[in-house]
Amino acid sequence: MRRNKHQHNFNDFSDQEKEKLKTVRQELTQAQKKEPERLWEHLQAFNDGVMAIIITIIVLEIQPAIHEVHYEQFIANIIVFLITFFVVADFWYDLHLAFSYYIFKPTKTIAILDFFFLADLSLLPVMTKWIMAESSTFAVANFGIVFLIAKILEYLIQYFGAKKTAKYSQIMNIIISRSFIRKVAVTLFLNVILIVLSLFIPRIAMILYLVIPVTSFLFPVKRNKIV
Structure with missing residues (x-):
């Protein structure tokens, strides 16, 4: 095959150019090794930022009482x-523990799941505003659907993170899968x-949505284990 005139063989370079090329390759290799660690830092920072914005947007939806009525x-x-x-806050705390205990080198799969998780969670301000405007059964039910999707995505992040950490242990993989x-x-x-409860008694359902994260935070169950 004829070589393109713009292509060069490694032997065509001078010793100085070879040394520079070797240095660049070493730097690239080191950067590739550190990429999961940088992704770990950036994902945590991204989670913190998005969740802080979500809470800020929600509090801005509260309208002051202009009149006593x-x-x-x-x-x-x-x-x-x-x-x-x-x-x-409970979602943030769960992810904080996951990234602290066993998600040390997140993969692209974990990053994608995390993006979908944050995208779903970003709908909570809309759902909260809807409930503030009208505490209807339909509004609370949609809040519950968003909450459920976020919970499943959170578990998927934990699952793939724990599975990568324990990939060399077949027994641990079985335990993680069952858990x-x-x-x-x-x-x-x-x-x-x-x-279903929100379709009949929306106020009780909303109270229970408060009970779940508060109970989970104050009385953690086996949070020190992988999953």
């Missing part, structure tokens, strides 16, 4: 804000119940 609605909006705040299936099953069951 609006005070009851003002208090109700604060309660709805607190529910969403603790939901987002993940159990977690998803329980989450689906509880959230379907809450979504």
Whole structure:
């Protein structure tokens, strides 16, 4: 095959050029090795930033009580804000633990799942504003659907992160898989119940959405284990 006149063989370079090329290749290799660590740092920073913005947007949705007749609605909006705040805070805390204990070198799969997770979570301000405007069964049910999708994506992030950490242990992989299936099953069951409950008693369902993250945060269960 005829070589293109613009292509060069390594032997065509001078000793100085070869040395520079070798240095560039070494730097590129080092950068590739450090890429997962940099991704780990950037994902955590991205999570922190997006969740902080989500909470900020939600609190701005609270309308002040201009007149005394609006005070009851003002208090109700604060309660709805607190529910969403603790939901987002619990998601943040779970991801913080995951990235601290076993997601040391996140893969592209984990990054993509994290993006979908944050995209879904970013819908919570819209759902919260909807509930503040009208505490209807449909509004609360949609809040529950967004919460459920975020929970499943969170478990997927934890699952793939833990699976990569324990990839050399077949027994650990089995334990992780079983734990993940159990977690998803329980989450689906509880959230379907809450979504159905929201169609009949939306206020009770919203209170339970507050109870779940607060209980999870104050009384953690096996948070020191991989999943």
